[in-house]
Amino acid sequence: LRYGILGTGMVGRTIGGKLVALGHDVMLGSRTADNPTAGEWMAAAGDRASRGTYAEAAAFGEIVFNCTKGDASLDALRAAGADHLAGKVLVDVANPLDFSRGMPPSLFVGNTDSLGETIQRAFPRARVVKTLNTVNADLMVDPGRLAGTHTMFVCGDDADAKATITALLRDGFGWPDVIDLGDLAAARATEAYLHLWLRLWRSLGTLSLNVAVIR
């Protein structure tokens, strides 16, 4: 498949690299066509890797990942272009973190709304699936870095889109326990979980952490 990854940070590069390793063609998108970080990633990732603008990456991808800074995601997606997202699965990995009052950050949307839902309303023809935002980038594509079975959450309004991404999470990224939380309003819960994640990070002193839902 062809994947368009919006975002050149840790998350975009990590997910993009894994997708290339799985045999897919991946374009990493950013505000500029010649982003040097994307250039380094491309050189390391090999022939199936390319870089471009947000619009070029969104047009390229059959499936698109939003891996941009949460407070810039709407701008990045507008630059990507609604027509380039229409009908496509849009995997939203972003968190609505607000660092304006220092650490730990707060959330700039929550409780009765979420960033995932905000994106879905702004791009109604995209099929938004929220997932992976609850773990650090390296765990997203390699959950085996932690011993034992731990949990990934997925939610979204489009059942087929969710099934597509659940299969990628299970068979591609190696998540044995993927819990479908239902419609996209569940993004309120997985984004709010960041409050707990940030406290766990501070208390445990490691980014390599996740929850396992025992039932």
Ligand SMILES: NC(=O)c1ccc[n+]([C@@H]2O[C@H](COP(=O)([O-])OP(=O)(O)OC[C@H]3O[C@@H](n4cnc5c(N)ncnc54)[C@H](OP(=O)(O)O)[C@@H]3O)[C@@H](O)[C@H]2O)c1
């Ligand atoms: N880091 C993690 O392990 C982790 C884990 C879970 C979830 N997340 C979430 O995943 C997302 C990506 O995180 P990250 O750490 O990889 O990188 P990040 O620093 O949060 O975001 C980097 C991307 O945001 C873009 N960006 C920044 N300001 C922008 C603006 N004004 N307009 C358009 N684009 C803008 C950058 O564009 P350029 O490429 O043009 O510079 C870059 O591609 C975030 O929402 C984060 O909360 C991160």
